[in-house]
Amino acid sequence: MIDGQQRTHPDWVELEPPRKSRKRFSWTPYLFIAPNLLGFAAFTLLPLIFALVVSFADWDVISGMKGITWVGLENFRDGFSDPTFWKAMRITAIYVLGSIPLTVVLGLLLAVGLNGPSPGRGILRLIFFIPYIVNAVAISATWILLYHPRYGPINAILRWIGVDRPPLWLASSDWALPALIIMAIWGGVGYNAIIFLAALQTLPEDLYEASDLDGAGVIEKFRSITVPLLSPTTFFLLITGFIGSSQSWGMINLMTRGGPGTSTTVASYFIYQNAFQYYRFGYAAALSWIMFAIVLVLMLLLWVYQRRAVFYDS
Amino acid sequence: MTTFKTTRRRLVGTGIAGAALVGAAKSTAFAAPLLKMQDGVTLEVWGGVPAENGPQALVDAFTEASGIKVNYTRYVNDDTGNTQLDTALQGSTTVDAFFTYQVARLAQRINAGAALDISEKIAGDEQISAWVAETDGIFTIEDGVYHSLPTTQEMQFMFINQKIFEDAGIDVPTAGWTLDDYVGLAGELSDGMTFGTYAPMNTATLTIGQNAWYNEDGSASNFGDPLFAEHYGRHRQMVDDGIAFPWTDVIAQNLRAYAQTPFLTEQVAMWVNSPWSLRYVNDKEQYPHDFVTTFAPLPSFADGQYNNQGINNWMLGGASTQYPDEVWELIKFWLTDGAVYMLPAGKIPALMTLDQATVVDGMLGPNADELYDKAAFEAAAFDPDIRYYTDSITTGAAEISTLLSGLEDRLLIGELDVDQFISELTEGADGIIAAAQ
Numbered sequence: 001m002i003d004g005q006q007r008t009h010p011d012w013v014e015l016e017p018p019r020k021s022r023k024r025f026s027w028t029p030y031l032f033i034a035p036n037l038l039g040f041a042a043f044t045l046l047p048l049i050f051a052l053v054v055s056f057a058d059w060d061v062i063s064g065m066k067g068i069t070w071v072g073l074e075n076f077r078d079g080f081s082d083p084t085f086w087k088a089m090r091i092t093a094i095y096v097l098g099s100i101p102l103t104v105v106l107g108l109l110l111a112v113g114l115n116g117p118s119p120g121r122g123i124l125r126l127i128f129f130i131p132y133i134v135n136a137v138a139i140s141a142t143w144i145l146l147y148h149p150r151y152g153p154i155n156a157i158l159r160w161i162g163v164d165r166p167p168l169w170l171a172s173s174d175w176a177l178p179a180l181i182i183m184a185i186w187g188g189v190g191y192n193a194i195i196f197l198a199a200l201q202t203l204p205e206d207l208y209e210a211s212d213l214d215g216a217g218v219i220e221k222f223r224s225i226t227v228p229l230l231s232p233t234t235f236f237l238l239i240t241g242f243i244g245s246s247q248s249w250g251m252i253n254l255m256t257r258g259g260p261g262t263s264t265t266v267a268s269y270f271i272y273q274n275a276f277q278y279y280r281f282g283y284a285a286a287l288s289w290i291m292f293a294i295v296l297v298l299m300l301l302l303w304v305y306q307r308r309a310v311f312y313d314s
Numbered sequence: 315m316t317t318f319k320t321t322r323r324r325l326v327g328t329g330i331a332g333a334a335l336v337g338a339a340k341s342t343a344f345a346a347p348l349l350k351m352q353d354g355v356t357l358e359v360w361g362g363v364p365a366e367n368g369p370q371a372l373v374d375a376f377t378e379a380s381g382i383k384v385n386y387t388r389y390v391n392d393d394t395g396n397t398q399l400d401t402a403l404q405g406s407t408t409v410d411a412f413f414t415y416q417v418a419r420l421a422q423r424i425n426a427g428a429a430l431d432i433s434e435k436i437a438g439d440e441q442i443s444a445w446v447a448e449t450d451g452i453f454t455i456e457d458g459v460y461h462s463l464p465t466t467q468e469m470q471f472m473f474i475n476q477k478i479f480e481d482a483g484i485d486v487p488t489a490g491w492t493l494d495d496y497v498g499l500a501g502e503l504s505d506g507m508t509f510g511t512y513a514p515m516n517t518a519t520l521t522i523g524q525n526a527w528y529n530e531d532g533s534a535s536n537f538g539d540p541l542f543a544e545h546y547g548r549h550r551q552m553v554d555d556g557i558a559f560p561w562t563d564v565i566a567q568n569l570r571a572y573a574q575t576p577f578l579t580e581q582v583a584m585w586v587n588s589p590w591s592l593r594y595v596n597d598k599e600q601y602p603h604d605f606v607t608t609f610a611p612l613p614s615f616a617d618g619q620y621n622n623q624g625i626n627n628w629m630l631g632g633a634s635t636q637y638p639d640e641v642w643e644l645i646k647f648w649l650t651d652g653a654v655y656m657l658p659a660g661k662i663p664a665l666m667t668l669d670q671a672t673v674v675d676g677m678l679g680p681n682a683d684e685l686y687d688k689a690a691f692e693a694a695a696f697d698p699d700i701r702y703y704t705d706s707i708t709t710g711a712a713e714i715s716t717l718l719s720g721l722e723d724r725l726l727i728g729e730l731d732v733d734q735f736i737s738e739l740t741e742g743a744d745g746i747i748a749a750a751q
Binding site for chain 2: 060061062063064065067144147148149150152168169170171172173256257258259260261262272273276277278279
């Protein structure tokens with residue numbers, strides 16, 4: 001570079017001599033994120049810290065802060081040895097494993113079905129997405145009617161096709177959990193399909209064209225191209241589904257309140273009972289942290305596994 | 315262990331008896347001008363009854379009489395609502411007075427120091443102290459120390475669909491009918507579509523009365539008492555025979571707490587319930603029906619008299635209130651002159667300063683002639699055979715309640731037999747009590 005040209009050429013900008021890198025501090029970006037940060041601190045971080053603190057105490061809320069009695073690790077010891085909690089964890093595992101994988105698979109199939117050109121595609125997408133956006137109370141009321149053992153349309157159909165003693169659904173310890181799993185799948189398929197549809201738009205056409213030239217069929221293309229290329233999306237839906245489903249509480253509270261017996265008492269509901277019905281907030285907090293630790297470990301294992309199973313472009 | 319002793323074991327007088335007891339002092343706290351209160355005071359009051367069902371009219375009347383303003387906040391009497399109230403009692407919001415509807419929560423709140431000690435106020439009021447002295451079942455944590463007073467009587471009696479009885483050509487039962495009569499009638503009135511009764515009354519708790527779930531010293535459960543097996547066996551048999559409402563429907567439709575729909579849609583002929591359910595019968599818009607609701611006292615069993623955990627809607631002052639005098643005036647008003655405003659909500663006053671006709675008219679509403687058999691209601695609601703009590707032991711009560719309702723579901727849908735039910739209930743409840751002690 002010629003020094004003189006740099007100064008005299010009209011298009012060239014006069015450059016400042018290099019200065020020591022010294023960023024000027026500004027509050028502006030912090031002000032932009034402040035509302036979110038404050039909300040996060042007030043409604044997430046502080047409650048988390050408080051729940052951790054309370055998990056080492058015996059506390060019933062009503063006695064106020066002065067009523068906190070420190071018990072060390074007793075709540076955690078009780079939790080690990082509480083058969084009802086572990087039964088609730090087993091029910092949670094059945095609920096999660098029964099609903100999420102099937103929801104993802106059906107969501108994928110639905111997305112593939114809705115991806116091609118077909119009449120009324122937009123309407124169909126909307127219909128399948130509706131369960132995701134409808135109020136949970138309305139959904140519960142509808143399913144309570146559908147599942148009614150004597151008058152429900154589901155059992156009416158089952159009787160019509162020759163099932164003499166159709167399930168009692170929510171009124172049976174054997175069928176209440178499967179009934180909730182069916183509801184969860186119905187509620188989640190549309191959301192999964194929409195996410196998969198968005199991912200399908202990004203898949204490179206040239207791979208499909210090349211496979212056409214090689215004579216690959218529809219199933220072969222789906223198995224060898226679509227599924228691997230969608231694996232990041234699948235992983236995302238699985239992991240968020242597992243976490244969300246393990247925290248299920250609202251629908252269970254509305255539909256079964258953990259019953260009949262304890263057949264649908266998932267861990268979240270058991271924790272809720274301890275906190276809000278029995279006023280054992282310290283114990284409930286400890287159970288929450290135990291559950292968090294278990295879910296975290298399982299998700300980390302899934303994360304490790306995805307390094308081998310998930311296909312990324314790069 | 316959370317054990318509380320009531321100071322008296324004598325039973326609370328019924329409405330008529332209560333009226334007689336305070337007859338000389340009949341009404342009222344506000345016949346004379348109120349004590350001079352602080353100017354500009356506004357009391358914050360939390361209760362579970364919707365404001366429009368009576369509390370708002372009551373506090374408006376109180377403000378007019380006393381000059382003390384009141385903000386009434388309705389909290390939903392469920393787990394979440396009660397937690398909101400508990401949080402408010404910790405100081406997040408001012409609570410000068412509040413209501414509690416379960417004895418276990420009452421004990422917990424008083425024991426935690428959330429309630430105002432009103433013992434001196436009671437002692438200084440001739441009318442209230444006379445009533446408290448003669449009324450058993452008023453909750454205390456130690457002799458002579460009062461933090462709460464019950465404002466209503468909530469006894470059980472039989473709601474009866476008169477039309478179903480008439481169509482079947484059967485006379486409506488009256489006082490003196492027996493448990494066998496009841497079961498027999500339920501059978502006669504059932505036809506596969508209509509069920510004779512929703513569910514039988516719990517003869518075990520009605521017979522035993524106070525602390526029915528616990529043994530004498532509260533160290534273990536009492537579900538081994540044969541009365542429990544007898545009651546639950548009877549209920550199971552009635553469900554199996556198709557003469558009590560199917561429990562599968564109760565679970566499937568979440569009818570446990572509010573079962574007015576089967577009665578008001580004529581699916582059941584007899585329904586054991588309490589006066590607060592009258593509001594559903596009164597509400598013809600939401601529950602249209604064209605039959606007359608008549609009533610009967612509970613059928614007789616045991617020694618003819620029966621126990622009813624029927625004084626409720628406990629009113630307390632907040633421990634941190636700055637206006638204890640004003641709060642006491644409000645409590646007095648709620649118990650006396652204000653009680654008339656709570657009648658439309660189905661609240662029979664605990665302290666009967668109103669005459670019985672006023673109570674009946676206020677509760678049955680302006681359409682009483684069309685909707686009810688008034689004479690039958692009076693006979694049922696003011697049954698002299700009712701004896702009142704309040705539990706004094708509440709160890710693990712919420713957990714036992716959850717255990718009991720879960721096992722009861724399984725019994726009544728046929729997943730457990732009575733022996734299994736009693737065995738699991740006893741074992742579970744004993745474990746809960748032991749862990750809580």
